[in-house]
Amino acid sequence: MDFFINNWILILAAFVSGGLLVWPLVTRGAAxxxxxxxxxxxxxxxxxxxxxxxxxxxxxxxxxxxxxxxxxxxxxxxxxxxxxxxxxxxxxxxxxxxxxxxxxxxxxxxxxxxxxxxxxxxxxxxxxxxxxxx
Incomplete structure (x- = not known):
């Protein structure tokens, strides 16, 4: 648990970068x-x-x-x-x-x-x- 508290910025950056990688795949299907x-x-x-x-x-x-x-x-x-x-x-x-x-x-x-x-x-x-x- 201490790892998450001490490294919350790194974890947030990992989620944001992963979301940016997946975004084009999600939006591509509609158009x-x-x-x-x-x-x-x-x-x-x-x-x-x-x-x-x-x-x-x-x-x-x-x-x-x-x-x-x-x-x-x-x-x-x-x-x-x-x-x-x-x-x-x-x-x-x-x-x-x-x-x-x-x-x-x-x-x-x-x-x-x-x-x-x-x-x-x-x-x-x-x-x-x-x-x-x-």
Whole structure:
């Protein structure tokens, strides 16, 4: 018992660091997995992944991933632009990734189980020096 009393700071630090390690695994299930830009390119090229850009049309016009389908976040549930094959990988992207995470959760509820969020959004895509269409 004296060990716990004398080393409470170390024990607290161990629990906090363990929680930080487990947190991404806990939060990943709701919104699907997060993929890097290079992994997104692999999904697009090798597994016929479909890019769903949930930005507003004016944001989309400023720059987007080639062949991305623009479905604003507010229309994601009722859009006819979503692929009918729910097994295809979907890469959901927005400017920073915040809207994309929520959209991915909505898509998973609609039956699209192979849904991924682009890490960093379009900012991450540009940072990786990948092509952008206007």
């Amino acid at each position: 699907g997995s997060t993929v890097s830009p290079s992994e997104a390119v692999r999904l697009i090229n090798r597994e016929k992944g479909v890019v769903i850009d949930v930005c507003e049309p004016d944001e989309f016009a400023k720059g987007h991933i080639k062949d991305a389908r623009n479905i604003p976040f507010g229309q994601i549930e009722s859009s006819a632009q979503l692929p009918s094959n729910k097994a295809l990988p979907l890469i959901v992207v927005c400017a920073t990734g915040a809207r994309a995470s929520r959209a991915a959760a909505t898509l998973r509820k609609a039956g699209y189980q192979n849904t991924h969020v682009l890490a960093g959004g379009m900012a991450g895509w540009r940072e990786a020096n990948l092509p952008v269409e206007k």
